[in-house]
Structures are given as structure tokens and as C-alpha cells.
Amino acid sequence: MRPAIDIRSLRVDYGDFVAVDDLTLTVPPGEVFGLVGPNGAGKTSTFRVITTLMEPTYGEVILDGVDVFEDLETARRIIGYMPDLAPVPSDLKVQEFLEFHAAAYGLGNRAQRRDRVAECLEEVALTDQRDKWCKQLSRGQTQRVVLAKTLLHRPRVLVLDEPASGLDPLARRDLRSALRRLAATGATVFISSHILSELAEMCTSLCVMNRGKLLASGTAEEVRHQLGTNERILTANLLCKPGEAREWLASHASVHDLQVEGHQIVFGFKGDDDAQADLMEGLIRLGVRLRSFEEKRSSFEDILVEVAENNRRS
Structure with missing residues (x-):
């Protein structure tokens, strides 16, 4: 089975500063994979390259068999990206917001788009909020609406930047359940977070970066062993x-x-x-x-x- 994410010798320079230093990483399909590290570790730069928002100094990124830099449009159809603190419009209802994005993705006719919106709302457990104004949503509900938007075009690789940031324990539990359901369908979730205890619970495997370099990867127990912390x-x-x-x-x-x-x-x-x-x-x-x-x-x-x-x- 080919990897969902295959990063090879990735390097990102900002002038004389090396943000990502020869990163090689493979993530199989169906994983909830965590990327952790202190500020300045290279997490954001890695995410920006994977999501096609910037080109690296050199290296390769292959998503589900597609080279990101050789076939940009196909790669973008594979990716679902949820940035940290993604905004939602205050003057739209949840249903309207999602239908707008479904139309932007070109997801069939209006009836088909409404069906897909309903599926995504059910996936994130927000069906009962479809007629609520976006400005009335709690922080946790807003995060789940953005996740529903990210799922509309059925991406095979989801890249989520700090999705649990600012959420209360109940909202984090709901988000964790949603991500596990997605992984069970074969989607791959690549997630960064500073809520480290949550990542250890949420992820099937993870990696640790520091100063642009990969220090360890595997299960939480394997990472602990690789870092020599017995x-x-x-x-x-x-x-x-x-x-x-x-x-x-x-x-x-x-x-x-x-x-x-x-x-x-x-x-x-x-x-x-x-x-x-x-x-x-x-x-x-x-x-x-x-x-x-x-x-x-x-x-x-x-x-x-x-x-x-x-x-x-x-």
C-alpha cells in the first residue's frame, strides 16, 4: 500500500535561516499522525509546503502517489487543509456557509451539494446546528464547522494546524472522535498541536521535530524510547x-x-x-x-x- 504522505529530503530556507533541514517522513493511509515540537521546530513551514502554499528550497512531497510540485491541481484535490483559527463569516448560517464552499468545489448540482453538506455535518456531529448563524457558534462548534468544510470534497489527506487550540475538554473529545472516525474510513490526518497530552491520546503515531530536524517518529512509546527518556x-x-x-x-x-x-x-x-x-x-x-x-x-x-x-x- 503506497504512503498517504511521503516527504523526501525536504529543506526550507528563509535566507540564511534553515527552517526545515532534510526532513524525510512517511505516513501510511488511515493514520492520525501528529507533528509536535517547540516553537521554531519547523512545523508550520512543513505544513505550508505539504498544502502547496509555498515551495521548498528542495525536496519532494508525494501525496497518495501524486507529486505535489509536478501536478499541483491534482494534489490540491487530495488535500483538505484546516488552518489554525480559520475564520467563518458572521452573516451566514452554517448550512449556507457549507453550501457556498460545496459550490466552489464544484460538487454536483444543488441537491447533491445539500446532501454532501448534510453528510459532513453528521460526520462532525453538528446536524442540529445547520440553521444557526455562524456568529452564534461556540469556539468548539466553529472548529467543527470548519472541519466539515474541509471534508466536503472528500480529501484523502487532511492537514490540520492546531485544531484543538482553545477548545474546552468536551469540544476536544468531540473533535478527537471525529478524527478517529475519519481515519477509520481510510483518510489520513496529519495534525499539529501544542496540547501534547491530547496529541498522545488522539494520534496513532507521531513525530518530534526540533530546529528543522526530525528527532523521532513512531508511537508515543516508541518516540519516548528513541529520545532516550527511560x-x-x-x-x-x-x-x-x-x-x-x-x-x-x-x-x-x-x-x-x-x-x-x-x-x-x-x-x-x-x-x-x-x-x-x-x-x-x-x-x-x-x-x-x-x-x-x-x-x-x-x-x-x-x-x-x-x-x-x-x-x-x-
């Missing part, structure tokens, strides 16, 4: 006095910042899942009675904060 905080809750367990743990090079509070031992641990399992097994063999063993791993947001802080230090 650090975690472990808490051992004991049914016995912690003295012997504390001394045994402190002797391990992978254990640091060990603290004891009553029958609870909290410590940092640097190691993989097998090493953690060995640690638990060692405590049990020592005769330590464990009531529970809890783990807190670095969140995806922690990873991005670390990347941004490394930017400042360098």
Missing part, C-alpha cells in the same frame, strides 16, 4: 520496615534520589522494563513484602519541555 519515578509501598530495602536499592547504579516516607520508598530509576522487573524480583527475593509498586513515567509533555530546554542551553 527515566521514571518508582514508588514501593511496603508492609515492612524500609531499612533493608532502602540499603539494597541504594546500592544500584540505576537508582537515584531515593527518599523514604514511613513505609514508602520513592526513587528515580533509569532503565528499561526488563530492568524494572529485575528490580522488583530482587526486592521480593530479599524478603521485602511489597503492598504495591507504582510507576510514573515521563509524560510526552515532559519530553517536549526537555527538548525546548536543550534548545535554550545550546
Whole structure:
């Protein structure tokens, strides 16, 4: 199966500044794929090239088998682009706004356009808002109307720039459900967001960019591993006095910042899942009675904060 998005050796320069530096990335169809990174990582420039809004310094972008720069019109029919904070007219109703864009796309006769508008409104769960004035919509409803507009011509690749920006938790949940339904139909969703916890939940896979370069890609767990962040905080809750367990743990090079509070031992641990399992097994063999063993791993947001802080230090 050919990739939905195939980016090869992409570079974008603004004078002497390199915004995107030799980016190579492949996204299969049916994915909700996240693009994350700190400000200045190259996300916006990448999106602008993919959506044909600018030409790169060099490189290739192929969407569903179509070279974006060799067949621009066909590529644009494949793409559905939803920019951050896309405006909607205040003097049109939702139905009118979508029918206007359906006509601009040349989607059949009036009856066919109305049917397609109804399908897209149902897809984003806004059928009951079709006769509402756009100016009366909430932020979340506005975002979903713009998503419905983006879906009108049945794009095979959707590029969404910060679609969850400013949405409340309920609106983000509705948007997440809509994107998952789209991916289930075979569409590919390429999405950027600064709401990192939401991206980790929303996306089937993602990549991290920094200073124009691709740092890691894959599932959230694979990205965490590729970035070398095996650090975690472990808490051992004991049914016995912690003295012997504390001394045994402190002797391990992978254990640091060990603290004891009553029958609870909290410590940092640097190691993989097998090493953690060995640690638990060692405590049990020592005769330590464990009531529970809890783990807190670095969140995806922690990873991005670390990347941004490394930017400042360098």
C-alpha cells in the first residue's frame, strides 16, 4: 500500500535561516499522525509546503502517489487543509456557509451539494446546528464547522494546524472522535498541536521535530524510547520496615534520589522494563513484602519541555 504522505529530503530556507533541514517522513493511509515540537521546530513551514502554499528550497512531497510540485491541481484535490483559527463569516448560517464552499468545489448540482453538506455535518456531529448563524457558534462548534468544510470534497489527506487550540475538554473529545472516525474510513490526518497530552491520546503515531530536524517518529512509546527518556519515578509501598530495602536499592547504579516516607520508598530509576522487573524480583527475593509498586513515567509533555530546554542551553 503506497504512503498517504511521503516527504523526501525536504529543506526550507528563509535566507540564511534553515527552517526545515532534510526532513524525510512517511505516513501510511488511515493514520492520525501528529507533528509536535517547540516553537521554531519547523512545523508550520512543513505544513505550508505539504498544502502547496509555498515551495521548498528542495525536496519532494508525494501525496497518495501524486507529486505535489509536478501536478499541483491534482494534489490540491487530495488535500483538505484546516488552518489554525480559520475564520467563518458572521452573516451566514452554517448550512449556507457549507453550501457556498460545496459550490466552489464544484460538487454536483444543488441537491447533491445539500446532501454532501448534510453528510459532513453528521460526520462532525453538528446536524442540529445547520440553521444557526455562524456568529452564534461556540469556539468548539466553529472548529467543527470548519472541519466539515474541509471534508466536503472528500480529501484523502487532511492537514490540520492546531485544531484543538482553545477548545474546552468536551469540544476536544468531540473533535478527537471525529478524527478517529475519519481515519477509520481510510483518510489520513496529519495534525499539529501544542496540547501534547491530547496529541498522545488522539494520534496513532507521531513525530518530534526540533530546529528543522526530525528527532523521532513512531508511537508515543516508541518516540519516548528513541529520545532516550527511560527515566521514571518508582514508588514501593511496603508492609515492612524500609531499612533493608532502602540499603539494597541504594546500592544500584540505576537508582537515584531515593527518599523514604514511613513505609514508602520513592526513587528515580533509569532503565528499561526488563530492568524494572529485575528490580522488583530482587526486592521480593530479599524478603521485602511489597503492598504495591507504582510507576510514573515521563509524560510526552515532559519530553517536549526537555527538548525546548536543550534548545535554550545550546
